Amino acid sequence: MARSNERLAAGAPLLQVRDLAVExxxxxxxxxxxxxxxLDLAAGETLAIVGESGSGKSTSAMAVIGLLPGNGRVTQGSIxxxxxxLVGAPESVLRTIRGRSIGLVPQDPMSNLNPVAKIGSQIAETLLAHGLATRKNVDQRVxxxxxxxxxxxxxxxxxQYPHEFSGGxxxxxxxxxxxxxDPKLLIADEPTSALDVTVQKTILDQLDRMTGERGTAVMLITHDLGLAAExxxxxxxMNRGRIVEQGPARQILExxxxxxxxxxxxxxPSVAAVRLRPEVFRRPDAAAQPGIASAPAGDTAPRAAEVPDAAAEASTPDHIVEVEGLTKTYKVRGSKEDFVAVNDVSFAIPRGETVAIVGESGSGKTTTARMMLKVIEPTSGVIRFDGQDVAALKGRDLKQFRQRVQPIFQDPYSSLNPMFSIERxxxxxLEFYKRGSAKERAARVRQLLDDVALPQTMLRRYPSELSGGQRQRVAIxxxxxxxxDMIVCDEPVSALDVLVQDQVLTLLRDLQREYGLSYLFISHDLxxxxxxxxxVCVMKDGALVEAASSEEIFTNPRDPYTRRLLASIPGNELDIAV
Incomplete structure (x- = not known):
């Protein structure tokens, strides 16, 4: 296809989609x-398509570029x-357009990069295929x-190879x-969904700069409304394959x-929103004794978590977990210096409440959670669960600890055995710890399905037959x-769209209210x-830089790093309707 706009009528959109149907x-x-x-997309314009999983947004984008799965086809309309x-165009024409005129940034960078090919060779392949480089100058172009x-x-x-790169x-x-x-149109399908906010902002700024300089139109597929508005x-x-509303970004979202x-x-979710607060298990003295100290007024030093001494512990039995001086180091092959993943971290978790650990990738938050679960052992420091030193637990005591502290992992598909039915x-x-008879266990499973709002018909299904939100409910x-007594939630909603995310967060709130659960909540999404x-505990490079009540962190952040995290949230300054 020619790179000029000669065949376009004056003022005509770069892309026009009319009455498109895909089955x-x-x-x-x-x-x-x-x-x-x-839908229409003008040259140089950025258009966002939003909607929950299964709404048809990615399918519409893939139809434009002619990359529908083998069992999919356009049944009517024009592109x-x-x-x-492009509807019905020969594959030879579509191959010329892909990459050269319409570029694509797919969602999952690990599965969309060839793991056995160097990054440079994968870019060189694109340049050579479209005649934009020669064997002599391709390395320089890469x-x-x-x-x-x-x-x-x-x-x-x-x-280097893809596994040697970070997610960003x-x-x-x-x-x-x-x-x-240098395409005229770039389709970006959830380009930053798995990245923390600061890396996300850096990449989106870079994408804006590159497309702005080149005059490239962008079709942005996302479930993040703040990102779309910004x-x-x-x-x-889109909803259920149809467009329900479209217009100027701020007008649609405000x-x-x-x-x-x-x-x-x-x-x-919005940083302006109020806490989904379960009232039943909030003790009157919990707010006054959270185990996380605030700096005096006017003090700009980082606030750090404090653990009560023995006397305070005896008079204030509100903390189900107390962490003091937690450190984890790893030996690095070929280096004389150890890598410090977690560095002298201290905090406490009040019974029946939620403490979140936030930070960028590599900040040490997941390592802290794994030590809390006793999956890995700390190099130094103490974790006390209900007054017991977790590192010293053995035999019967360790077995009881494993039952009282449970995890919910980030990916609800890989954390569920694909060969097991939901019932199993x-x-x-229950079977592993020999809880009850077979009949009692079956009744307990049915009750748990009711608790997480799943129908009894799910019992005979397998994880592959469930949506992402349903799989996460099974994990819960x-x-x-x-x-x-406590659940460690490691990024439990990061892979879910906003409606399912809201349902899971509300479910966690309701379960906390009903059972008096304590949560350690790991997330990069503030x-x-x-x-x-x-x-909230804010971590950076393995250290705790700030810790305080959620209200204080979000309304009066004192550490520059915390302020930078908050400023990086997409749509943070928009007046989004609630």
Whole structure:
């Protein structure tokens, strides 16, 4: 396709989609995924398509670039790109357009980069395929492309493999590949969904700069409404394969007209939102004795967590967990210096309440959670659970600890055995610890399904047959099976869209109220933390830089790093309707 706009009428959009319908053939028959979609995208414009999982947003984008799965097909409508209809176009034409005229940044950088090919060779392949480099100058072009995407030491990075890159670096590599051929349109499908807020902001700023300089139009697929409002000029809202509302970004999100859009906006976590607070188990003295000290007024030094001394512990039995001087170091091959993953961290968790640990990737928050679960042992420091030193637990005491402290992991698919039915997954801990008879265990499993609002018909299904939100509910049910006192939640909603995320957070709140659960909540999403936490610990490079009540952290952050985290949240300054 020619790179000029000669075939475009004056003022015509770069991309015009009219009455688009897509269906998939399955063993159960034909499924309609997209129906009657109309949208326009002008040259240089950024358009965001938002909606929950299964709404058809990614399917619509893949139809544009001709990358539907083998069982999918466009059944009606037109897709005009630079005035040429791509529906029914020969594969040879589509191959020319992909990369050269329409670039793609897919969602998961690890699964979309070839793990056995160097990063540089993967970019070189794109440049050579479209005749934008020769064998003689391709290496230089690769370095220039990586440098433009913001990767430092681009010449060295080009020689590395994807597993040697961090998540943010892999995402930059995908952006480099997507923009390598200077396309007129870039489709970015959830380009930063798995990244922490500061890395996300850096990458999006880089993407904005690169597309702005080149005049590239962007179709941004996302479930993050704040990101859509901040980065796009227009927003399209999809539900069940149809567009329910579209218009200027701020207008759509500050004054949504359709009930579905209103529900999306209401469900979106915001740092301005109030805590989803379970009132029943909030003790009157808990707020006054949270185990996390605040700095005096006017004190700008980092606030640190404090653990009560023995006398205070005897008079204030509110803390189910006390962590003091926790440190974890690792030996580094080929280096004389150890790597300090967690450095002298202290905090306490009040009984029946939620303490969140937040920070960027590599801050040490997940390592802290693993030590709390006794999955790894600390190098030094003490973790006390109900007054007992966790490191000293053995035999019967350790077995009891394992039952009283349960985890909920980030990925609800990989943490569930795909070969087990839902019934077996939930009943497994009951069987392992020999809780009750077979009949009593079956009744307990049915009760747990009710507790997490799943129908009894789920019992015979397998994880692959469930949605992401349903799988996470199963993971929560399994964690509740042994009636624990505390649950360690490691990024439990980061992979979910806003409506499902809201449902899971509300479920966690209700379960805390019903059972008096204590939560250690690990997250990089501060807006989610604002909704779920009573107290917040902020970690950076393994150290605790600030710790206080949730209200104090979000209304009066004192450490520059905390302020930078809050400022990086997409849509933080928008007046989003609630």
């Amino acid at each position: 998939f053939r399955t063993v159960d028959g034909t499924v309609s995924a997209v129906e009657g979609v109309d 005009l790109f630079e005035g040429e209809d 370095v220039e492309t990586l440098a433009a995407a913001g990767l430092p030491d681009a010449a060295e990075r080009a020689k 670096m892999r995402q930059r590599a995908l952006i480099a590949i997507g923009l390598a051929c 980065r796009a000029s227009r927003v399209v809202v 004054d949504p007209q359709q009930p579905y859009t209103q529900a999306l906006v209401k469900a979106a 997954i939930i009943s497994e801990p 049910a399994r964690a509740l099976a042994l009636s624990p 807006a989610v933390v604002r909704l779920i936490s009573d107290y």
